[in-house]
Amino acid sequence: MCTSLVHKYNIPGPRYTSYPTVPYWDINTFSLKDWTKSVQRSCIESNDSEGISIYIHLPFCESMCTFCGCNKRITKRHEVEIPYLNTVLKEWQLYLDLFETKPKIKELHLGGGTPTFFSPENLHYLINGIFRFSEKAENYELSFEGHPNNTTREHLQALYDVGFRRVSFGVQDYNATVQKAIHRIQPFENVKYVTETAREIGFTSIGHDIIFGLPFQTQEAVIETILKTKELMPDRLAFYSYAHVPWQKGNGQRGFNDSDLPTAEQKRKQYETGKKLLFEVGYVEIGMDHFSLQNDSLYTSMQNQTLHRNFMGYTASKTQMMIGLGVSAISDSWYGFAQNVKNIEEYQHLVHENIIPVYRGHMLTKEDEIIRKHILNLMCHFKTDWKDNELYFKELPEVLQNLRELQADELLIIHDHDIQVTEKGRPFVRNICMAFDLRLQRNKPETTLFSMTV
Secondary structure, three states: OOOHHHHHHHOOOOOOOOOOOOHHHHOOOOHHHHHHHHHHHHHHHHHHOOOOOEEEEEEEEOOOOOOOOOOOOOOOOOHHHHHHHHHHHHHHHHOOOOOOOOEEEEEEEEEOOHHHOOOOHHHHHHHHHHHHHEEEEEEEEEEEEEEOOOOOHHHHHHHHHOOEEEEEEEOOOHHHHHHHOOOOOOHHHHHHHHHHHHHHHOHHHHEEEEEEOOOOOEEEEEEEEHHHHHOOOEEEEEEEEEEEEEOOHHHHHHHOOOOHHOOOHHHHHHHHHHHHHHHHHEEEOOOOOOEEOOOHHHHHHHHOOOEEEEEEEEEEEOOOOEEEEEOEEEEOOEEEEEEEEEHHHHHHHHHHHOOOOOEEEEEEEHHHHHHHHHHHHHHHOOEEEOOOOHOEEEEEHHHHHOOOOHHHHEEEEEEOEEEOOOOOHHHHHHHHHHHOHHHHOOOOOOOOOOOEEO
């Protein structure tokens, strides 16, 4: 990786799990009425064909990890489990009341927080409650995030019994100094146990999440983590840059100093080294920062051009509607976004008052829909085109002009009716997407809103 390019393009930028990105939502014109109308429209259009996705946010953790920017609550009081799950199921009922037919669920993902904070019995109760008034679509996929330190055989078996076949474990890094800095002491033996137990039970897709750019992390630590990962050969990997966003209130990223973090050049070397090792083992790069073996559905979806990206990250298939349940969860009707309130007590109060608990959102304009498609194409397939007039927009010549410098740096190739990101340009795909981000271009932030792109 060219050091000069890292210096040049290492700027704050979105990760593009949505367009428009959350800071550019038009929250002043958003209304719950418009949101529910868009949900009804989307479900009518998608339910009979592709089905819908559900993301459930389970916010509780027993301890704070200082690298984490997720919405969570630290507690050891497990009596919070059932009241929270009952609220989630009631929120689901509020959405069910909007549907004309029984929804078909294509994807369901449990995130957090720590989903395995909840007992196996209570997770079983939650999933049975979700499917009581819905059904599984053809080739459905149920997945969850597991903490290696507290995911038990009973957790894995209970979720397997209700249809889960994919699990991702948060590894981060195996180095003891790094683990201490991020307050995530997690021996390799724990990861080995849950990985092998999941395989033994029958899970067909096991993922590990690895982060580079963590405090005190060295090139040697990244190599050690990749080599240990090689021993277990998870089916897919997220190998991504630590997003240092300490300005976001309540994210817990205060356990170390900025000076303890690797430089941008060191981070890029960590990434290139890790990527090279993963390629040697047999992993294939999928989208941005993701890798999989060729037996995994993520690889198949890349080959079939069905790879999709949303608030859950990369997924193996696209659904038009994604409903987020739980505190702070974000929903996507394709025509609009809506985010739930972030406070647990407020969330529970609104739901029990029979109010869908969203507090902000955005309804997409026609322009937003076009730009969204281009950014999705770039993030999922490293290319986009405007051969179809529906994908042309009047600012496109200006966007292409802004991309000329990236083309001169051999990061992409511009043709008459399409652009393609080069292999050299893949680490800079966020920068390329930023040229298409008309809302960002028109209103560049005066203060930092995003993590660095490199």
